[in-house]
Amino acid sequence: MELSKFSFGVGDRFNHEGNAQLKAIIKANDKGVEVTPVWNKSNREHDIVHSEPKGTRIEADNAVKTLGWEGGYCVDADHINLTNVDRFVDYCDFFTLDVAAYIGNESSSEDVAAFKKSCEVLGDEVNIPGIVEPINLTGELLETVAKKYLAAINEAGKIYRHIENKKGAGTFITEVSMDEVETPQTSVDMFFILKMISNQKIPAQTIAPKFTGRFNKGVDYVGNVDQFAKEFEQDVLVIDYAIKEFGLPENLKLSVHSGSDKFSIYPVMAEVIKKFDKGLHVKTAGTTWLEEVIGLAISGNEGLKMAKEIYAGALERKEELCAPYADVIDIDDSQLPSVGEVAGWSGEKFGDTLRHIPGHPDYNANFRQLIHVGYKVAAEMGEKYTSMLKKYADVVGACVEENIYERHLKRLFGL
């Protein structure tokens, strides 16, 4: 099973927006850019929403059937490890092996020696076309990268083989992710990570490093865009080298776990992949849930009432809701409106405050981040929430579709 050059991960907390999401993908395809939809949902999300991977599979299959989509599509077991992968095995055909927690763990001296030996064929110096600085393969450098990444990639090998034993080789797509960490990985790190992946014989088709800057949930990139551009380009060049020299899959490409809505770096990524004629996978997640809240708010009356209830619930339980996302949100409390203030808002005002239109006078990134992590409040409403999604499916679906097409796909693929 091969992932195409361009693919886009649509997360969907409540499994109601599959059709709207696929409609946006179809629009991009109609404009001549072949994009494969991937429905990603992490173990963490399933736990918080109390959903099962089977639901994501049903949602994806139904959307594909309803809209007559004939292209490829996948269901991604996002951020899984050995302790939870079995829950996903029967329903997914894309597995994101998250080994971030193993970075820096100790490896046996035999493993380290074997890794160092495997690097001997590379010589003392590696020059990657397009990158000025050569990599000097000193014993010290090899020790350092082994200390950082060897245990993590060996763990990825274990998870991969576990899935392969259950599903069969070649029947699923493998991603290796290490993005949920503090310290970014450099292109030199990437070089050795890919060497280790090759040593482990993991046929990775996508790789998700931690890039420089902050990838806060649901809001734009915070960091040095020029530095990001440089690192992104170097990673693309290292991957190209690794495909040729380490025998990794021809279609191996970067996967950007965007946390949704990294609009200011979308054009940067678009430019680099175009320049080198490379592929790209971008994952979004909560951006669709936020459109549901916007859709309910602008549908008025009971929808607006529920949107306000969700905000009030999220504000009251802010600490609890933010805790699992501590590293990926930055909320300035002083910029959060009070429940009393929001109570007086029209649906339009609520929607404009939440909708991600940078520069819009009402847009509030703090409000948006809080609602982003507030999906637990809606999950606890259960049927009460999902019945509203059904009732206002047209308005909500239009918001979801517009968001993915107009704000994401257009910027990413220059449509």
Ligand SMILES: [Zn+2]
């Ligand atoms: Zn991630």
